[in-house]
Amino acid sequence: MNPKMKKTANVCMAVLAILFMGHSYCLAGDDGWQMLFNGKDFTGFKQLNGKANYTVEDGVMVGTTMHDTPNSFMATEKKYGDFILEVDLMVDPSMNSGIQIRSLSTPDYKDGRVHGYQVEIDPADRAWSGGIYDEARRGWLYPLDLNPKGRKAFRNNEWNHYRIEAIGNSIRTWVNGIPCADLVDDMTSEGFIAFQVHSIGKDAQEGTQIKWKNIKIKTENLVRSPWTDIFVVNLIPNNLSPQERAQGWKLLFDGKTTNGWRAAGQEAFPKAGWKVESGELIVLSQGGAESQGGGDIVTLDEYSTFEFQTEFKLTPGANSGIKYFITEQYGSGKSAIGLEYQVLDDEKHPDAKLGSDGNRTVASLYDLIPANKNKIVNKPGEWNHARIVVCGTRVEEWLKGNSLEKTSLTGAHVAHWLNNRKVLEYERGTQAFEALVQRSKYNEWEGFGKWQSGHILLQEHGDEVHYRSIKVRKIE
Numbered sequence: 116m117n118p119k120m121k122k123t124a125n126v127c128m129a130v131l132a133i134l135f136m137g138h139s140y141c142l143a144g145d146d147g148w149q150m151l152f153n154g155k156d157f158t159g160f161k162q163l164n165g166k167a168n169y170t171v172e173d174g175v176m177v178g179t180t181m182h183d184t185p186n187s188f189m190a191t192e193k194k195y196g197d198f199i200l201e202v203d204l205m206v207d208p209s210m211n212s213g214i215q216i217r218s219l220s221t222p223d224y225k226d227g228r229v230h231g232y233q234v235e236i237d238p239a240d241r242a243w244s245g246g247i248y249d250e251a252r253r254g255w256l257y258p259l260d261l262n263p264k265g266r267k268a269f270r271n272n273e274w275n276h277y278r279i280e281a282i283g284n285s286i287r288t289w290v291n292g293i294p295c296a297d298l299v300d301d302m303t304s305e306g307f308i309a310f311q312v313h314s315i316g317k318d319a320q321e322g323t324q325i326k327w328k329n330i331k332i333k334t335e336n337l338v339r340s341p342w343t344d345i346f347v348v349n350l351i352p353n354n355l356s357p358q359e360r361a362q363g364w365k366l367l368f369d370g371k372t373t374n375g376w377r378a379a380g381q382e383a384f385p386k387a388g389w390k391v392e393s394g395e396l397i398v399l400s401q402g403g404a405e406s407q408g409g410g411d412i413v414t415l416d417e418y419s420t421f422e423f424q425t426e427f428k429l430t431p432g433a434n435s436g437i438k439y440f441i442t443e444q445y446g447s448g449k450s451a452i453g454l455e456y457q458v459l460d461d462e463k464h465p466d467a468k469l470g471s472d473g474n475r476t477v478a479s480l481y482d483l484i485p486a487n488k489n490k491i492v493n494k495p496g497e498w499n500h501a502r503i504v505v506c507g508t509r510v511e512e513w514l515k516g517n518s519l520e521k522t523s524l525t526g527a528h529v530a531h532w533l534n535n536r537k538v539l540e541y542e543r544g545t546q547a548f549e550a551l552v553q554r555s556k557y558n559e560w561e562g563f564g565k566w567q568s569g570h571i572l573l574q575e576h577g578d579e580v581h582y583r584s585i586k587v588r589k590i591e
Contacts, residue, residue, distance in 0.1 A: 151191065151200070151308065152176055152330040163188045163220050164229050167312035176327040178312035180210065180319070186250075188215060188229050190309035199337055200279045200308065202330045204236065207323035208271045212236040215250060215309035216281055225251060231306050232256075234279055234288050234296075236325070237269070244269035245277070245288045245295025247348075249302075257296040258535055261346045265295035274328075282337055284351060285358075289340075299349040299356045308332075348535065352394050352426070352583050359586070364422075367414060367571075368585040370394040376412045379451040379572060380443050385409025388575050394583055395428075398435055401577035410449020411574050413441055419568040420526045420590040424502040426583050429495040432463035433578035436481060437501060440526075440569035451572055452560055455481035456503055456531055458580060460495055471554075478533040482555045483548075486531065486538035493534065498583075502532035506590050526567070 152160075154174035162169060165187030168179040176189065195217070206212055218231030230251035237243040245265055247257040259266045268290035269275055278289040288296040310327055342358040349356055353370035367375050373384045373391060388408020390397050401408045423439065441453035457479045461467040467476045471485075478486035478501065493499045505526040530540040541548060543564050557563040573582060 146333075147335055148331045148333050150330065151332045152327070154328075157189065159192055160189050161192055163190050163309065164227070165312065165314060169312070174328060176310060176330070178212070178310065178325045178327075180312055180315045180321055180323045182315065182317065182321050184314060186229070186314050187312040188218075188309035190215070190218070190220070190229070190307045192307070194305050194307055195281075195332070195334065196305040197282050197334065197337060198279075199333045200277075200281075200331070202277050202327055203274045204277060204325065204327045205272075205274045206236055206238055206325040208238040209320065210236075210238065210323050210325055211313045212325045213248065213250070213311045213313075214277065214279070215307070215311060216279060216286070217303045217306040218250065218309055219303065219306045229309065231303055232281075232286060232298075232300075233311070234277065235259075236311075238271050242266040242269065244275070245290040245293075247286060247288065247296045247298050252302075255535070256300065256350070257298050257348050259295065260537060261348070261535055262295060265290070265293060265345065268293035268295060278340075280337075280339060282339055285339075285356065287340070294343040294345050297343070297345055297347045297358060299347060299351055299354070301351055349584070354584070355586070363588040364586050365588065366585065367587055368396050368583065370583065373412075375415055376573075377415060378409060379411040379413050379441075379449060381410075385412065385449075385575075396573075396582045396585070398573070398575050398578065398580045398582075400430070400579040401575075408575055408577065411438075411451060411572050413443075413451065413570040413572045414587075415570075417568045417570055418505070418587065418589060420506050421587055422502070422504050422590060423571060423587045424500065425585040426498045426500050427458050428498050428581040429458070429460045430579040431495045432460050433495065433580050434459050434464050434466060434576040435578065435580040436572075436574040436576070437503065438572035438574065439503060439505065440564070440566045441572045442566050442569050450574070451570075452557070452563070453566075453569055453572060454483075454529070454564055455574075456501060457481045457486075458501070458574070461492065463495075478531050478538045480529075480531065480539060480541065482557065483551045484539050484541055486533065487536075490538045491534045491536060500532075500534050502535075504530045504532070 165184040167181050167187035169189050170177045213233040213235050216232050218229055220227050220229045228251050233248045233250045235243050235246040235248055243259040246259045249256050276291050280287045284299050284301045286298045342361045347356055347359050355364055376384055378385045388399050399408055435458040437456040438453035441451050443451050457477055459477045461476045469475050470482050473485040474482055477492055478490055506528050527543045531538050552563055
């Protein structure tokens with residue numbers, strides 16, 4: 116070898132050595148991608164929390180379940196903020212696992228327990244692979260009930276390809292090229308990446324395995340994938356992400372003013388009973404006396420087919436509601452009549468025990484249809500997320516992107532969601548719906564529930580209730 120070639124070779128070897136010491140492994144000619152795992156050993160990683168067995172077999176990271184040990188994590192020693200991560204994985208269908216990103220393990224948090232965002236690996240019938248869970252912290256942030264198409268992406272007993280984009284406040288996931296989750300959140304901006312072997316119960320079979328290979332990461336010159344049409348979970352108050360804007364979402368509350376709202380039956384916003392404070396639209400307490408403050412408020416615009424969402428926070432014993440298809444033709448004082456998504460403290464407000472079969476509890480279609488009894492409800496003082504979908508096709512088919520012939524009643528198909536789980540679904544204008552109306556308090560209003568369009572209303576029921584992140588988009 117001539118001296119010049121020898122010098123060049125030595126420089127290359129030195130560069131490779133530096134990269135190896137820094138636990139990054141070059142992928143030559145692949146536009147900034149680096150191997151996160153070298154396929155030989157666990158250099159650059161450390162095992163946290165549990166004692167499940169991790170081995171390297173033929174260039175593959177293998178995790179094996181064990182009894183009597185908590186969740187185990189093979190975690191990078193390095194922390195990552197913005198990145199794109201890709202990995203191929205195969206898991207025993209009886210297991211549950213996940214990939215931790217922007218995660219932490221600190222002595223001051225549950226004695227070092229790993230916590231942070233986890234991209235789910237779920238081969239069970241639930242099929243939430245690609246969803247986002249907040250390990251040891253807030254629980255599910257993006258369950259795949261929000262994205263039926265995504266539930267079909269994962270393939271059992273095969274290698275599956277995961278892509279995770281964590282850029283700024285946005286975390287997005289794909290499984291086998293199908294978009295699965297879209298989360299906007301600012302709780303943790305940086306942390307390690309880790310590969311989980313979930314703990315198993317005493318009755319579960321020990322020795323089941325999950326395998327990871329081709330684990331690569333890119334941290335510079337990141338380019339986002341094109342925006343998709345899947346639902347966005349945005350946990351930043353009063354914020355619209357670029358993808359939400361592309362989907363047609365608009366804020367109905369800017370966090371500062373009452374623009375876009377007026378009192379029911381009036382031209383202006385109420386002078387009493389409501390206030391804006393700390394980015395929240397707050398119904399003030401009137402000692403439980405309905406409409407003794409400023410009364411209900413309605414949107415300036417009317418809606419026929421739409422998606423609506425908001426966060427609400429109850430005080431103990433509080434009562435409020437979100438009404439839609441509001442017509443001010445019928446009303447009582449400072450209120451108005453329409454279909455109602457119940458907002459209520461089920462534990463302490465007496466209305467929860469009235470009605471029929473729980474149809475006055477939180478997230479129910481008030482006095483008509485009860486919400487699922489297995490609903491997840493956060494206690495007073497904590498935020499809950501409400502979502503209403505009104506479309507011209509059956510809601511499940513609409514969520515899947517399938518088009519069905521519209522019924523004669525615009526916006527006939529309706530679903531209520533609470534904390535990102537669907538809790539009820541119904542069709543307006545059917546014989547079954549009419550029967551429910553006739554046995555309810557609404558039977559005195561002609562045409563109740565059949566109106567083709569109407570305002571959206573927030574109810575002032577004399578109790579303190581907080582709202583924020585109020586959003587709507589029209590469905591064409």
